[in-house]
Amino acid sequence: MNRRQFFKQAGLAGMGAASSAALAAPALAQENPKLSWRMTSSFPKSLDIIYGAAEDIARSVSEATDGAFQIQVFAAGEIIPALEAADAVAAGTVEMAHSCSYYYIGKDPTFALGTAIPFGLNARMTNAWFTAGGGNELMNEFFAGYNLHALPAGNTGAQMGGWYRKEIKTIEDLKGLKMRVAGLAGQIMSKVGVTPQQIAGSDVYPALEKGALDATEFVGPYDDLRLSFYKVAPYYYYPAWWEGGPAVHAFFNLERFNELPDNYKRILTDACAAANARMLARYDASNAEALRQLVANGTQLRAFSSDILDVCHKAAKETYAELSASNKAFKKIFDHQQAFKEDAYLWTQIAEYTFDTYQMIQQRQGTL
Template identity: 70%
Template sequence: MDRRSFFKKAGTAGAGAVAATALAAPAIAQENPKIAWRMTSSFPKSLDTIYGGAEDIAKHVAAATDGNFTIQPFAAGEVVPGLQAVDAVAAGTVEAAHTTSYYFVGKDPAYAFGTAIPFGLNSRLTNAWFYEGNGNKLMNEFYATQGMYALPAGNTGAQMGGWFRKEINTLDDLKGVKMRIAGLAGRIMEKVGVIPQQIAGGDIYPALEKGTIDAAEFVGPYDDLKLGFHKVAKYYYYPGWWEGGPTVHAFFNLEKWSGLPKHYQAALTDACAFANTNMLAKYDMKNPTALKQLVAEGATLRPFSQEIMEACFQAATGIYNEISGTNQYFKKIYEDQTAFKRDAYLWMQLSEYTFDTFMMIQQRAGKL
């Protein structure tokens, strides 16, 4: 090949490379568009563990998309009140929310399953039902009717039964008690004489302090210590049978979600899965220390009696059957979760429960 021919061909190739580069830049821009979302939380920033789930989502989405897809979290009240989070998403006021689905059972009882129903699933089984069972599929069939898509994005683990200003030993002791309690648990407690109150997390302390309410449940030791409930209500009951494994969800406006590039959807899905796992790990790490501090500062631990547990279980079953008679989505989701729960607890009592019980005996004996 002579020099003239060589440089001619090289020049042509170089021009092609320049053209390809020029074409690639806008193509890449189209594949990785700049998108900025707002995510309103139902929680204050002071509750760093549960509010932190929204921050985890934002950080992981930005990192996975080289900063092209950003989500800015806002604490409860900064954009909309905490108990209006899904309304803002459905209306398109914000693109996303980080909240608990059961806050919105007043709109439809089927919302309860997104977080937890009383005497439902523990945290491990909740994840199994959402990810490997029909949980995500069934919930998003329902959420689509509300103009939203949602993904698990946090879990607190089994919660405590709440703070009471007086001892609760019998069913009669519950009669007339004004209690802050969310979701279907409020309806169940109403069946045994409690007067349920729907109050946002940030408003619980002053309500207890002033005597506007007599009792309140929120999450567990770490958050409850931060909020100082032990200073205004001495008795700390367990377990929170209404929240055996409550999930915090990330809700997205359905149109906005559907309009995302597929790889942005994948990045957001992965970010939510991380937030889901990370939140539970944080609570499991922080709750033991917080519980010891609460007791050291005067909190008195009390278990709900078997009488109270059995009465509430029966009330819950009756309410679920009642709602199922008029709500097709509730019935479909309830029957699916119940079928899963029946076999799941059969397995867990065989191995998990036996192992955990043995280890707890060693802990009580001071052998660990």
Template identity: 70%
Template sequence: MDRRQFFRQAATAGVGAAAATALTAPLAAPAIAQENPKITWRMTSSFTKNTDILFTAATEIVESVKEASDGNFTIHPFAAGEVVPGLQAADAVSAGTVEMAHTCAYYYIGKDPTFALGTAVPFGLNARQTNAWFSVGGGNELINEFLSGYNLYSLPAGNTGAQMGGWFRKEINTVSDLNGLKMRIAGLAGQVMQKLGVTPQQIAGGDVYAALEKGTIDATEFVGPYDDQKLGFVKVAKYYYYPAWWEGGPAVHAFFNLEKFNALPKSYQRMLKDACANANQNMLARYDANNAKALKQLVAEGAVLKPFSQEILDASYKAAQEVYADITARNAAFKKIYDSQQAFKKDGYLWNQIAEYTYDTYMMVQQRKGTL
């Protein structure tokens, strides 16, 4: 047998052996099935379904993950109150009652004021700065270092943009007009307002209208024109103030049970990260697209637009600095994250005032002149 014939016969035998093995051996599970196990989670929201832009972000995350995993990773969303009350969402995640939540970190400042820095603080970052700080400014790492002590992991999953200053039953022209006012206001803004004579109230979004209607509160802030119109605040308080100096660009987050998140396959973790990033972008886009139309409708329904006076803004800014000085002196976690945001904000506004502000200011003048 020559050399060529030997190799031809060996190759033929090899093919036959391989075929026999394939016919007799059990089929191996496809790699994709091993990498994409069947997993079912529950997500509780701090928002009701009638605040649809907020709640839609949660359902978008659910749909994105389901599609990316070919239906193997399923998350069931629940509105505020369906599993736990809206302001207990993080507690449910931390305890493992549910695997994740869609919520705002500043709802939980009763545990530690550092939670406020995950959403927004008075005279803090605007929306673009917030997203930049979380994405490339080290913000996400700093927040999650803090949250790990609560068995939580978070990802930005929404931003409303700068909010309105809220609805008031009477005009607020001076600091003295704030004295004795009962106002629904969340986060550290409540502590700042308290220095100005306000009695702050923390009330879940779904309960605000009833409290305002009954006179339990005299004023409320919520988000902005789109949500405020749907919630009907103009019917019970006509003075609509701006801006919400306490929420220049508040982040909404997806909170995950840290142990559950770490136990996921890396591919599922990536799906969640991508889904949250998409929801984060889309929420801000939806508010930008809908607020102008809603504002026109609110004015037609009787809303009286009023800017906060310079006196109130200056007094609020001063009070905010006093609050921060007090907290940073006794809370190392807060100081670490607050200092990072402050440094980022200083550079942010150094740049913003050059091109963005100049361009936007010129275009706003054209809008007012009717020449756009």
């Protein structure tokens, strides 16, 4: 082969490689389009664990797409009011929200089943129901009617029963109480005499301080310490029988989500799953020390009596029967979740509960 033939063949090979690159580039661009979305949160930046899950999602998506898919996160109130986040997503004002489904029960009580209902699932059961028990499919079938698609993107674990300006010794002590409480818990509380209020977290402290509220529930020791509720309501009750394992969701505008390439849908799904696990882990790692600090600051820990729990449990069952009789969507999902819960507790009490009970006894005896 002479020199001229060598360079001619090399040139043809180079043209072939260039042509292949030219053909490949548009395909790659199509698979990884440049996108810029906005996600509004229902939580303030000061609640770094629950708000931070939204930032975790945005960061994971950016890193997984080499920066092609950017999600800008806004705290509650920056562009959308806290309790209108999912509404803004459904309307297409923003593409995403990080919020709790039960904030929207004014539209339909079925929304409560997406977060937590009184005497419902604990955190592990919630994650199992959504991930492996068919819950996510059922909820998205319902959400689609509101132009929404959702993925679990956080869980706080069992919450505390809230802060009270006076002791709650009997069911009579709840009557007439003005309490900030979200979801179906408010409806059930009203059956036992409480006047429920649903207001954003940032407005709770001044309302307690001024006496506009007599009590509030929020999350647990870590967040409650940061919000300083102990300064205006000294009695801290447990457990939040209305939130045994509440899920937080990433809500997507259904049309915008469906337009995404399949790889972007998978990246979002994985990012939300990671944020979901991380939030629960961070709360589990942080609540014990926060509880110590609250008690050191004078917080009075109290457990709800069995009598109070029994009355509230009865009121919850009555409420679910009423809703199931009048709302087909609620009944369908509630019945499915209840059947899952019965099986889950059949198993949990055998191994998990027995192991944890023994360990807790050792902890109290100082022999752990």
